[in-house]
Amino acid sequence: MNGIDIQAIFFDECEESLQAAEAGLDACKAGTQDSETINAIFRAVHSIKGGAGAFGYEALASYTHVFENLLGDVREGTVPVTSDLVDMLLLALDSLRDHVEAVRGGTAAPDDAAIKARLAEAHENVGKGGDTVAAAPAPAAAPAAVDMDDLDALLDDLLGPDPAPAASEARAEDSAGQAEDWALYVCPQAGAMDNGSEPLLWLRELVELGGACVKCDESVLPQIDELDPNEGYLAWTFTMPGSVEREKVADIFDFVGEQCLVLYGAEALNPPARARRVAAPEAKAPPAATAATATVSTKPAAAAPTPAPAAPAAQSIRIDLGKLDQLIDGVGELVIAQAMLAQRLSNEGLAHFEELAMLEGLVRDIQERAMAFRAQPISSVFSRVPRLLRELATSTGKHVKLVVAGETTELDKTVIERLSEPLTHLIRNAVDHGIESPEDRRAAGKDAEGTLTLSAEQRAGRIVIRIGDDGAGINREKVLAKAIEKGIVDPELHNLSDEEIDNLIFAPGFSTAAQVSSISGRGVGMDVVRQNVKELGGRITIESRPGQGTDFVLALPLTLAISDGMIVQVGDQSLVIPLTHVVESLSPTETEIKGMGRNIRMLNVRGQFLPIVPLRQLTGGTSPEEGLEQGVLVVVETERCGQAALLVDAIIDQRQFVIKSLDTHYRSVDGVAGATILGNGRVALIVDVDRLVLDLSKRPHAAAEAA
Amino acid sequence: MAVIELPRLCDRAAALALKGDLADTTGSEALPVDAGSVERMSMAMLQVLLAAHRNEPGIVLTARSPEFDRALAISGLTETFNTGAAA
Numbered sequence: 001m002n003g004i005d006i007q008a009i010f011f012d013e014c015e016e017s018l019q020a021a022e023a024g025l026d027a028c029k030a031g032t033q034d035s036e037t038i039n040a041i042f043r044a045v046h047s048i049k050g051g052a053g054a055f056g057y058e059a060l061a062s063y064t065h066v067f068e069n070l071l072g073d074v075r076e077g078t079v080p081v082t083s084d085l086v087d088m089l090l091l092a093l094d095s096l097r098d099h100v101e102a103v104r105g106g107t108a109a110p111d112d113a114a115i116k117a118r119l120a121e122a123h124e125n126v127g128k129g130g131d132t133v134a135a136a137p138a139p140a141a142a143p144a145a146v147d148m149d150d151l152d153a154l155l156d157d158l159l160g161p162d163p164a165p166a167a168s169e170a171r172a173e174d175s176a177g178q179a180e181d182w183a184l185y186v187c188p189q190a191g192a193m194d195n196g197s198e199p200l201l202w203l204r205e206l207v208e209l210g211g212a213c214v215k216c217d218e219s220v221l222p223q224i225d226e227l228d229p230n231e232g233y234l235a236w237t238f239t240m241p242g243s244v245e246r247e248k249v250a251d252i253f254d255f256v257g258e259q260c261l262v263l264y265g266a267e268a269l270n271p272p273a274r275a276r277r278v279a280a281p282e283a284k285a286p287p288a289a290t291a292a293t294a295t296v297s298t299k300p301a302a303a304a305p306t307p308a309p310a311a312p313a314a315q316s317i318r319i320d321l322g323k324l325d326q327l328i329d330g331v332g333e334l335v336i337a338q339a340m341l342a343q344r345l346s347n348e349g350l351a352h353f354e355e356l357a358m359l360e361g362l363v364r365d366i367q368e369r370a371m372a373f374r375a376q377p378i379s380s381v382f383s384r385v386p387r388l389l390r391e392l393a394t395s396t397g398k399h400v401k402l403v404v405a406g407e408t409t410e411l412d413k414t415v416i417e418r419l420s421e422p423l424t425h426l427i428r429n430a431v432d433h434g435i436e437s438p439e440d441r442r443a444a445g446k447d448a449e450g451t452l453t454l455s456a457e458q459r460a461g462r463i464v465i466r467i468g469d470d471g472a473g474i475n476r477e478k479v480l481a482k483a484i485e486k487g488i489v490d491p492e493l494h495n496l497s498d499e500e501i502d503n504l505i506f507a508p509g510f511s512t513a514a515q516v517s518s519i520s521g522r523g524v525g526m527d528v529v530r531q532n533v534k535e536l537g538g539r540i541t542i543e544s545r546p547g548q549g550t551d552f553v554l555a556l557p558l559t560l561a562i563s564d565g566m567i568v569q570v571g572d573q574s575l576v577i578p579l580t581h582v583v584e585s586l587s588p589t590e591t592e593i594k595g596m597g598r599n600i601r602m603l604n605v606r607g608q609f610l611p612i613v614p615l616r617q618l619t620g621g622t623s624p625e626e627g628l629e630q631g632v633l634v635v636v637e638t639e640r641c642g643q644a645a646l647l648v649d650a651i652i653d654q655r656q657f658v659i660k661s662l663d664t665h666y667r668s669v670d671g672v673a674g675a676t677i678l679g680n681g682r683v684a685l686i687v688d689v690d691r692l693v694l695d696l697s698k699r700p701h702a703a704a705e706a707a
Numbered sequence: 708m709a710v711i712e713l714p715r716l717c718d719r720a721a722a723l724a725l726k727g728d729l730a731d732t733t734g735s736e737a738l739p740v741d742a743g744s745v746e747r748m749s750m751a752m753l754q755v756l757l758a759a760h761r762n763e764p765g766i767v768l769t770a771r772s773p774e775f776d777r778a779l780a781i782s783g784l785t786e787t788f789n790t791g792a793a794a
Contacts, residue, residue, distance in 0.1 A: 188750065193719060199750045203781045213783030224758040225730050229722040229751035236783060 009318065010051045014100045017044035018093065019383050025090050026386065033081045041089075042071045043258070048100065050254055059109035060099045066116050067092050069247065070123045076264075078126045085122070092119055094387050179242025184211065184249060185268035187261040188232030197256065203236065205252045210241040220274045235261075237268060321413075324373055331370040332562060332658040336677045338363045339655065343679030364656070367562060375558075376416050378456045378465070379407035381423060385454060388424060392431045398438065398450060400431055405455040411463045411558055415536055419465075419556070422529040422540075426467045426552050427452065429526070434471035434550050444547065446470065462538075462580060463558060468551040474544040476501045486510065499642075502542040506530045534690065537563070537578075539637075555580070565657045565676075566634065567684065568648035570615045574684040575648070576657055576676055581636040581689040583643060585651060588633055603633055603645040610635065613696050614647040618671050618687065636689050644693040659686065671695065710769060712741040713752070722751035729759045729766075736764055743770030748778035760788065 024041035027033075049064035071089075073079040098110040184206070188199045203213065217235040221227070240249060246264055253262050263271055338359060345351055382404050393399050435441075435450035442448050453468040476498060483489045483504045489496070496504075504510060508527040533540045538556035557563060557580065565576040566585075592604045593612070602609040612633065633645040657676040662669060662685075673688040711728060714721050732738055740756070759766045768788055771779075779785045 193749075193751060200748060200753070200778055200782065207781045213781060216783040216787075218757060218761075221754060221758055221761070224726060224755065224762055227726060227754060227758050229719055229726060229755055232750065233754055234750065234757075234782070 007055065010055060011100070011104050012318070013051065014048050014104075015380075017047045018097050018100065019380065020044040021093055021096075022090075022383055022386065025086055025093060028081055029083070029086045029090075035075075038071075038075050038081070042068070042075050045071055045096070046254075048096065052103070053254060057103045059112075060103050063096065063099050063109075063112050063116060065247075066119045066123070067096060070119045072250070073123055073126045076267075079122065088115075088118055088122070090386070090390065091115055094390065097387070181239050181242050182246075182265050183268035184238040184240050185235065185261070185263040185271045186238065186253075187217075187235035187271065187274070189259050189261060190231050192232045192256070192259040193230060194259070197259065199232065199234075199260070202252050202256070202260070203238075206238050206240070206249065209244050209248065211238040211244070211249075213237070214239050217274070232260075235271070235274065237271075319373075328370050328374065331367050334363055335367055335562060335656060335658050336679075339679035340681055341679075367656070371412070371558065371562070372410075374413045375410035376413050377408050377410050378416065378419075378463075381416055381420050382407045382454055382456075384420070384424075385427060385452075388427055389431070389452065392428065396431060398431055398435055399448075400435060400450045400452050403451060403453045405453070406457045407454075409456040409458055409463060411556065415463075415556055415558075418532065418536055419554075422532040422554075423465075423467065425526070425529050430467060430469040430471070430550070430552075434469040434473075436472050440472075444472075458558070463554075463556045465554040465556065466551050467554075468549060470549040473546040473548055473550055474502050474505070474542070476546075479504050483507065483510065498544075499542075502544050505542075506540075537580075539580075562656055562658050564654070565686065566654050567652040567657075567678065568615070568632075568634065568646075569650040569652050570619050570648050573619045574652060574678055574682065575615060575618070576684050576686045577634060577636065577646065577689065578673070578686065579654065581638070583635040583637050585632055585634045587631075603635075605635060605643075605645075608643070610643050610645045611641075611693070611696060612645045612647050613693055615687065615692075616647070617696075618685070618692065636693070638690045638693045641690075641693045644696075646687070646689070646692075657684075657686070710739045710741050711766075713745050713775075715744050715746045717745050717747060717752035718749050719751040722749060722755045725752065726755045729755070734764060737767040738764065739769045740766045741770045742768055742775040743772050745772045745775040745778075748775060750782075753778065753782060753784065757784065757787070 021041045021044035024037050024044070027037050028041075045064055045068050049061055049068055052058075052060035052064060070079065070092075074081060074085070079085065092115050095110060095112050095115045099112065101107075102109050186199070186202065186206075192199055207213075213236050215237040217237070218233070221233040227233070249264075250262075253260055256262075261271075342351065342356060342360065345356060350356075385404075386402060389400050389402055430452055431450070435452070436444065436446075438448040441450065451470045453466065453470075455466045455468075457464055480489070480496065480501050483501075484491050486507075486509060488504060488507045488510060506526050506529075510526065530540050533554055533556070536556055538554055541553045541555075542550065543553060544550040564579040566579055566582055568575050568577060586605075588603055594602045594604060594609065596602050596609075596611075601612040603612050631647045631649055632651055633647055634651070635643055635645050637643055657678075659674045660676055662672055662675050665675070669685075671688050671692045672685045673691075674686045675683050676686060678684050711725070713725070729738065738759070740759075756766065776785070779788055
């Protein structure tokens with residue numbers, strides 16, 4: 001593993017830490033403010049700080065240091081968890097995310113002066129007016145919002161040559177102004193000496209700072225034959241001079257993490273009871289001896305002073321994504337090979353025997369498990385939304401409550417990554433255009449605070465994501481007028497359905513925003529959103545209710561590599577229609593087919609007329625009439641043109657297919673979404689249903705000319 | 708009685724080896740341990756020595772290097788090992 005690999009791991013861990021911290025702060029905001037939640041937030045920021053220091057990211061390390069100081073106060077209970085504090089910590093976390101992104105992208109560090117000053121001020125306010133740590137656990141002043149006009153003064157305080165005394169120092173001063181010595185407790189945990197860590201070096205640094213060991217607790221040291229030299233059994237109490245800042249001592253234990261329990265002040269004088277740890281069974285201690293020395297094996301490890309990893313935790317392993325993709329490619333080939341085998345056996349009249357069914361089941365099982373490797377919970381995308389809403393609240397003045405459901409729903413990593421952009425745009429639009437201003441909402445009898453609902457669920461092999469707002473709904477009159485003005489729809493056309501009008505907002509260049517804002521309204525977004533979703537093999541639909549709000553519903557595939565499809569025959573070609581588009585298939589009677597103009601044929605499906613699209617157009621055939629009597633019609637749902645009926649010669653099969661990019665192996669072809677290899681070894685084109693039907697609706701006359 | 712001589716580098720590996728030596732040793736007299744060559748100490752070695760010191764027949768330090776003394780001092784164990792130890 002080289003430095004770049006290690007850095008990549010650091011950034012992965014940063015992302016995990018940021019998510020953990022955000023989850024913790026959200027929990028705090030919701031009222032869960034227990035020590036475990038606070039500790040989790042502290043650990044997350046501390047972990048980023050440790051890595052930043054190790055890699056020499058000074059700005060990040062410096063910022064996390066200030067952030068961590070305040071979190072340390074919160075953890076010790078010297079700063080009460082108020083709603084204002086949580087809001088400030090969330091803003092600080094946003095800035096931390098910016099710092100991490102800047103480091104990852106190699107760009108300049110973000111401007112963190114304001115938030116850093118607020119954090120520092122809150123930290124320095126701790127205990128003002130109090131005496132010592134032990135005597136002054138009373139709540140410090142809540143971190144009031146900083147007057148930005150006075151930012152210079154705050155920065156002077158922070159950076160000036162005569163900085164205000166650090167919190168610990170301030171608290172340790174007695175009435176005469178003399179700093180009192182303070183206590184420190186150091187207890188290396190099991191594993192403290194892993195990775196080359198050496199507790200004696202920490203003690204040496206404490207001594208160099210002027211500290212002195214007053215007690216070595218050897219109470220849990222076992223007998224020599226039960227001692228594991230890799231374990232830590234000793235704990236120390238030190239006295240540190242009052243002139244030494246706690247932060248300076250904390251720096252010594254920066255990279256130790258949870259492998260060492262460090263307590264300060266009054267807590268150090270009353271450390272938790274320690275339980276004896278005996279060597280693990282693999283330390284060659286005879287079982288009989290362990291049983292005989294009942295005094296040694298007293299309590300389970302779970303009774304240790306800090307949460308020891310006693311319970312078997314879920315194990316995980318980091319794998320290079322490239323290796324995983326190779327595996328998935330291999331599984332794709334396996335699916336093809338299995339299909340070819342089935343085809344060959346079928347040709348020999350041996351299609352129905354148990355082993356083949358077993359093989360098919362196993363291949364599907366392996367494929368599903370391989371795909372699961374790439375699956376990630378959608379929470380990684382949803383977790384970024386609170387920040388977005390905070391930013392939007394600042395810029396629009398609209399405070400929006402977020403309701404999230406189904407965040408554990410999993411989908412492919414690539415889908416997740418590419419989902420972020422369209423989702424962000426939809427949310428910006430929902431807040432900017434969908435949710436009314438607080439005044440308008442009150443006037444409409446609604447809560448001044450809008451609600452944005454995000455939900456995800458797995459339904460029929462697809463992931464359905466819903467982004468809903470409780471705003472005014474789409475103003476269809478305005479949308480239609482704007483579309484006519486921009487020439488998007490024919491001015492003569494006034495009989496569009498509500499759904500068709502709603503879909504006009506996806507038209508390129510469409511925007512109803514009177515003024516282009518920095519948030520949305522440039523008229524390129526929704527078109528791009530739909531394109532992004534389509535590129536993911538998904539579809540987006542709108543459900544808008546006037547006065548009640550709008551839902552954007554995204555239906556996405558679970559994976560981009562393997563899909564289910566209907567294999568159809570057209571002339572001498574086999575084509576694949578993705579099953580997600582297929583509604584039904586039928587053999588039409590003569591009375592169900594009506595002509596429209598000279599060359600368009602419509603299918604009457606229970607009173608609804610659908611245009612018939614002969615797939616022979618795709619394979620070189622020309623006449624729309626060709627094969628109509630003997631053919632089969634496959635009714636499909638499209639993105640922009642509603643339903644249509646694809647005319648094929650016959651339906652051959654319905655099975656999984658491995659999607660191969662045509663762009664990569666050949667070139668992009670209109671109406672073709674990709675290719676796959678069938679069981680008989682032949683290449684079959686995957687039909688781009690949306691494009692094909694759209695082309696027909698746009699070029700009816702061209703089709704007529706061709707005929 | 709054979710003197711157990713501590714190596715220059717008293718790391719975890721050395722501690723593990725010493726633990727084995729001490730466990731194999733029998734007798735009623737404190738084991739003489741020579742720490743005169745120690746240049747670097749570890750917590751692991753301190754723990755093994757401390758466990759050996761507390762258990763019968765115990766150990767007695769026949770020589771101590773400055774670094775060894777320093778390790779005892781910073782970890783608050785000087786007095787513990789001074790009991791019965793040779794200067």
